Amino acid sequence: MNGQNIQKVKEVEELLLDVGTLLMSNGASTGRVRITVNRIAEALGYDVELLITSRSLMLTVTEENGSAYTSSVRRTPPHGVNFRIVSGISRLSWRVIEDKLTVEQINQDINRLTALPYYPRLVVLSLVALAGTSFCRLFGGVGWELLITFAATFFGLFIRQEALKMRFNPYLAVVFASFGASMIAGLSVKLGIGDAPEHALATSVLFLIPGVPLINSLTDLIDGNTLNRIVRGVNGFIIAFAIALGLMFAMQIYGI
Amino acid sequence: MVIDILMILEKGIWFGFAALGFAVLFNVPQRTLLIVWIMGALGGMTKIILMQCTIEIVIATFAGASLVGILSVFAAHNKHTPPLVFSIPAVIPMIPGAFAYKMMLGLIKLSGAEPSGTYYQTLSETTSNGLKTIFILLALAVGVAIPLLISRKETVKRIKHKSDSI
Numbered sequence: 001m002n003g004q005n006i007q008k009v010k011e012v013e014e015l016l017l018d019v020g021t022l023l024m025s026n027g028a029s030t031g032r033v034r035i036t037v038n039r040i041a042e043a044l045g046y047d048v049e050l051l052i053t054s055r056s057l058m059l060t061v062t063e064e065n066g067s068a069y070t071s072s073v074r075r076t077p078p079h080g081v082n083f084r085i086v087s088g089i090s091r092l093s094w095r096v097i098e099d100k101l102t103v104e105q106i107n108q109d110i111n112r113l114t115a116l117p118y119y120p121r122l123v124v125l126s127l128v129a130l131a132g133t134s135f136c137r138l139f140g141g142v143g144w145e146l147l148i149t150f151a152a153t154f155f156g157l158f159i160r161q162e163a164l165k166m167r168f169n170p171y172l173a174v175v176f177a178s179f180g181a182s183m184i185a186g187l188s189v190k191l192g193i194g195d196a197p198e199h200a201l202a203t204s205v206l207f208l209i210p211g212v213p214l215i216n217s218l219t220d221l222i223d224g225n226t227l228n229r230i231v232r233g234v235n236g237f238i239i240a241f242a243i244a245l246g247l248m249f250a251m252q253i254y255g256i
Numbered sequence: 257m258v259i260d261i262l263m264i265l266e267k268g269i270w271f272g273f274a275a276l277g278f279a280v281l282f283n284v285p286q287r288t289l290l291i292v293w294i295m296g297a298l299g300g301m302t303k304i305i306l307m308q309c310t311i312e313i314v315i316a317t318f319a320g321a322s323l324v325g326i327l328s329v330f331a332a333h334n335k336h337t338p339p340l341v342f343s344i345p346a347v348i349p350m351i352p353g354a355f356a357y358k359m360m361l362g363l364i365k366l367s368g369a370e371p372s373g374t375y376y377q378t379l380s381e382t383t384s385n386g387l388k389t390i391f392i393l394l395a396l397a398v399g400v401a402i403p404l405l406i407s408r409k410e411t412v413k414r415i416k417h418k419s420d421s422i
Contacts, residue, residue, distance in 0.1 A: 027282065032338060083284040083344075087337040094336070119280050131277020131349075134270040138300075139354050157281075202357035211278065211348040218397030219340075222405060244360050251364070 005068035011103050012046050013061045017074045018110055020050070020057045023089055027081035029216045030225040033057075036093045043096045044103065054231040078170065081212050088113040121161070128207050129154035136203040144194035148185055152204035156181030160208070171242045178205045178246025186254045201256075205247055210239035264304050271300025274349035284341050291331050295346040299324040303350055313352075314391045321347050321399025328400075329407045343400045352392040359385040 016037050023033045030052050041048040041061065051058040055076050062069040092109050095101055101109070118124070132153030133146050141149065159180040163173035185204035189197040213236035220229035275296025279289055303320035307313060328343035362382030369375050 027340075028338070029340065032340070081282045083282045083341045087285050087288075087341050090338045091336050118283050124280050127280040128277040131274040131281075134272075134274035134277070134349065135353060137270045138267060138274070138349070202354055206351070206353045207277070207281070209348065209351055209353070211351065212282070212344055214393060215340075215344050215347070215397050215400060218394075219401050219404075222398075222401050240356075247360065248364055 005063065005066060006070065009046070009061050009063060009068045009070045012041070012044055013059065013070050013072055015103055015106055015110075016041055016048060016059060016061065017057060017072060018107075019089055019093075020052070020059065021074055021076045022085055022110070022114070024052065024054070024057060024076045025079035026085045027083060027212045027216070028086045029219040029223070030228045031219065031223040032086075032090075036089060039093045040096050040106070043093075043100075052225070052228065054228055054235075080164075082118075084116055085113055088116070125154050125157055128157050132203060132207050135206045136199050139199050139203055140196070141199035141203065142195065144188065145197060145200040148188045148193070148197070148200040149204050152181040152184040152200065153207050155184055156204065157207055171238055174208050174239055174242040175246045175249075178208055178243045179249050180246075181205050181207075182247045182250035183253070186250045186256060189256055190254045201247075201251075205243050208239070208243045210236040213239065260308065264301055264308075267304050268297040268301040271349045272297035274300075275346045278348045279345035282341075282345060284345065285335075285337065288331070288335055288337055288341060291335065292342055292345050295324050295327050295331070295342055296349055298327065299346055300349055313388065314395050317350050317352075317392050318395035318399045320350055321396045322403060325400040325403035326407075329403055339404055343404075347396050347400055350392075350396055352389050355385045355389040355392065358382075359389055362386075 019040060020033050020037045023036060024030075028036075033052055034050055037048060037050060037059070045064050047062045047064055049060045053076075055078070056073055057076055058071070058073040060069060060071040089110070092101075092106065092113070095109075096106060119127075129150045133150045136146055136149040156177040160173050160177035163176045164170065168176070181204040182201060185197075185201040188194060189201050194200070213232045217229050217232035217236060220226075220232060272293040273296075276289065276293045279292040284292065299320040301320075302323050303313075303316045306316035306319055311319075324343050324346045325339075328339040328346070331337070331342045332339040359382055362378055362385060365378050366375070366382060369378070
């Protein structure tokens with residue numbers, strides 16, 4: 001075990017921790033984190049053992065034909081969902097095998113991926129509001145209800161983004177957003193705009209539904225990662241509860 | 257019948273937009289946006305068509321979600337992107353928002369009411385809506401996951417590599 005080898009193992013370990021925590025905090029399932037980290041380690045000539053939990057990642061890296069090894073734990077930052085990073089890292093892991101990338105090159109590519117832009121804020125707000133409108137239409141809404149849902153969703157998502165920027169608790173941000181959206185939609189119920197304004201109220205909070213935690217929760221369950229499955233499921237459940245709480249406040253205020 | 261087809265197509269378009277909104281919210285790569293739209297529309301239309309054939313909503317949702325799951329495997333081959341990037345935004349429009357909302361209203365009513373009069377009717381309605389919500393959610397998640405499990409041992413891409421080498 002000489003110093004140079006240990007230095008190298010440590011570099012690889014840092015890299016794998018980056019990859020794993022990025023995937024985990026951006027909405028990949030536990031199985032995918034394991035597969036991707038293993039794939040990159042294998043391509044670089046190292047063995048890796050992982051302990052993946054929802055808030056931290058622990059791994060031991062060993063040289064395949066040597067004795068140098070190292071272990072480390074890193075906290076997984078609680079993040080929003082960003083599939084661009086999940087997708088990018090997945091592609092990167094294949095390029096590591098096919099193009100034989102070095103640790104340095106992989107690090108550069110990860111830096112590039114994390115710097116990739118989000119969609120412009122206005123585009124996100126408008127398209128998510130359009131999604132809310134689509135929900136309303138699918139539930140049988142017409143005319144005014146569609147417009148109100150659009151406005152409510154737009155405003156609700158805006159509140160959520162601002163609340164997250166101000167570093168409020170993420171669940172609280174959902175309560176605020178749900179409350180804001182249903183205050184707008186509830187106004188139309190109170191004033192009796194349109195034929196069936198309840199459609200607007202029911203669909204104005206749907207943009208908050210915890211789709212990624214719920215579906216990843218099931219994926220983890222089927223993969224056998226039962227503990228992570230429960231954590232994700234509970235997380236999704238609390239978000240659903242937060243939506244209901246915001247909606248309930250608004251309905252109590254309007255007395256609907 | 258013509259009107260029905262038009263109705264289904266129209267709903268398909270809305271399903272697509274709902275999927276697109278979530279895709280943007282999850283910041284999927286730009287090259288996948290159109291496919292997410294199409295997959296959302298196809299999944300939703302499958303569900304609507306089956307429901308018109310008087311098939312129960314849970315099974316119809318399961319079929320729609322399975323279609324999305326199968327398509328996401330093919331799309332993952334083509335666009336070199338993990339299947340979940342396509343499948344999660346595409347199934348979200350099928351989430352039973354209306355049932356969940358009605359269940360919530362029922363629960364609020366029940367928590368404040370005395371057990372007499374309309375209480376029992378509300379209770380049975382709330383139970384029915386709640387069960388539908390839970391089972392539709394399960395059908396969605398399992399429907400998406402099963403095609404993935406069948407198609408791969410570890411990853412979608414390895415299948416392709418194997419078939420290339422044979």
